[in-house]
Amino acid sequence: MVRYLFVQTDKKLETAIKRYSMRASMAVPDLPRQTEVVVIGGGCMGASIAFHLARRDVDVVLLEKGHIASGATGHSGALVRQHYESRVGIRLARKSLEFFQRFRKETGFSCDFRTTGFLSGTRERDLPAFEALFELLRSQGVKAERLTPSDAKGMEPQLDVSDYEALVHDPDAGYADPIATARGFAEAAAVQGARVLDHHAVSSIGTRSGRVTGVKVRGEGALSCERVVVAAGNWTRDFLASLGPPLPVRYVRGDVAILRRPGDFGPPPKIHFDFYGNTYSRPDGEKDTLCGYMDTDPKKAARSHELVETLPAATARDLRARLAKRFPRMAEAQPRGGWSGAYDVTPDSYPILDRFGPEGLFVAVGFSGHGFKLSPEVGRLLGEFVATGRRPEALEPLRVSRFDEGQLVQPDAPFPGRRRRRLP
Numbered sequence: 001m002v003r004y005l006f007v008q009t010d011k012k013l014e015t016a017i018k019r020y021s022m023r024a025s026m027a028v029p030d031l032p033r034q035t036e037v038v039v040i041g042g043g044c045m046g047a048s049i050a051f052h053l054a055r056r057d058v059d060v061v062l063l064e065k066g067h068i069a070s071g072a073t074g075h076s077g078a079l080v081r082q083h084y085e086s087r088v089g090i091r092l093a094r095k096s097l098e099f100f101q102r103f104r105k106e107t108g109f110s111c112d113f114r115t116t117g118f119l120s121g122t123r124e125r126d127l128p129a130f131e132a133l134f135e136l137l138r139s140q141g142v143k144a145e146r147l148t149p150s151d152a153k154g155m156e157p158q159l160d161v162s163d164y165e166a167l168v169h170d171p172d173a174g175y176a177d178p179i180a181t182a183r184g185f186a187e188a189a190a191v192q193g194a195r196v197l198d199h200h201a202v203s204s205i206g207t208r209s210g211r212v213t214g215v216k217v218r219g220e221g222a223l224s225c226e227r228v229v230v231a232a233g234n235w236t237r238d239f240l241a242s243l244g245p246p247l248p249v250r251y252v253r254g255d256v257a258i259l260r261r262p263g264d265f266g267p268p269p270k271i272h273f274d275f276y277g278n279t280y281s282r283p284d285g286e287k288d289t290l291c292g293y294m295d296t297d298p299k300k301a302a303r304s305h306e307l308v309e310t311l312p313a314a315t316a317r318d319l320r321a322r323l324a325k326r327f328p329r330m331a332e333a334q335p336r337g338g339w340s341g342a343y344d345v346t347p348d349s350y351p352i353l354d355r356f357g358p359e360g361l362f363v364a365v366g367f368s369g370h371g372f373k374l375s376p377e378v379g380r381l382l383g384e385f386v387a388t389g390r391r392p393e394a395l396e397p398l399r400v401s402r403f404d405e406g407q408l409v410q411p412d413a414p415f416p417g418r419r420r421r422r423l424p
């Protein structure tokens, strides 16, 4: 397994990390023959789930076919915001944000979380929906502030607020390094006793009499276990096709452009959601801005879920032109590349976190472009479910049967209006 830099915090954790580092420098762990739980997929989800299980003293093996964070996680915009339209989403996001703020203390590693603040505005016609969403956020414990356009202009001088009637500001939002986050969780899981093996692809899950018996690892043979958690991102749906009913997940393309701000732009801007110009943006370090499309056209559902480490020049130019409508100085921003990937989207844009198929099998899929920011709390809740066998109440609305029961997660305060959309 790859070794990572880490930052120690308290004494007990420091000693555990030191002991682990000595063990790790002596030998790369072999594939064991037996364990309690296998987690498939070393993205932010699988790594978080493995960490939370190991923390509960569950014997766990995390298997990743490439390197840690090589899937959607390594391609994530990694925005961490709480601006959701349903209580279910706000709760998961709020708890996860709290974890990001104390990531180092919890895990002993850094996820490089940076607080930027979040701004988003409303035009006059959408003011009632804006007020309802603002009240919902406040009622759920988000420290959202209501700003006039001139307040916002004082806070974000480069922002064009001329069409906005009001804005919401969440001072706690920010972004993290998605690769450091997944690695931090994986390494912290290993410190707690988990065995983390990258370059180990699971080819199948074994079952007998309706129960999970173990997994087969390509080129390595079998590993028997009592429970398996599949957190294989965009590979999950097809991987599980023979073990249960089809999962209602489709792939929708997401593009990300990196734009160098003009030298006289001023201090890095906050995260901004422009519902009217269809962009989300955040600073990326001191000089660049990361920008993507906020609203994804469902007609653009893609067949494949390829991750591409480049971006067509026309897409980068379109994103820059849209962003320049909100931040006029960005018309002179220099495109510096970008990438694209696919979101694993469900019919209500909320994940499926549940048992699935044979006894002992669990699934975490369908994060619909929100997965990074939710990974700490999803890992904690799913860890509890897998370890105890009892579904935490917070996971009830995210059961797989909700689609057949017609109990999809609904927005409590849709903004703007009732139009369905998918957000990063």
Ligand SMILES: Cc1cc2nc3c(=O)[nH]c(=O)nc-3n(C[C@H](O)[C@H](O)[C@H](O)COP(=O)(O)OP(=O)(O)OC[C@H]3O[C@@H](n4cnc5c(N)ncnc54)[C@H](O)[C@@H]3O)c2cc1C
Pocket (backbone or CB within 6 Å): 040, 041, 042, 043, 044, 045, 046, 063, 064, 065, 066, 067, 068, 069, 070, 071, 072, 073, 074, 075, 076, 077, 078, 079, 080, 200, 201, 202, 203, 231, 232, 233, 234, 235, 239, 254, 255, 256, 339, 340, 341, 342, 343, 364, 367, 368, 369, 370, 371, 372, 373, 374, 424
């Ligand atoms: C362009 C883009 C921008 C995004 N921006 C944001 C954002 O700003 N904020 C946010 O919250 N979310 C964002 N997301 C969504 C977020 O990145 C994902 O929801 C999240 O990373 C999903 O994590 P995961 O662990 O489920 O999947 P992944 O990161 O894809 O991890 C799954 C892993 O499973 C491994 N795997 C697959 N099959 C096997 C197998 N058979 N055996 C072993 N390993 C296997 C893969 O190699 C992969 O590493 C974005 C996504 C994209 C594509």
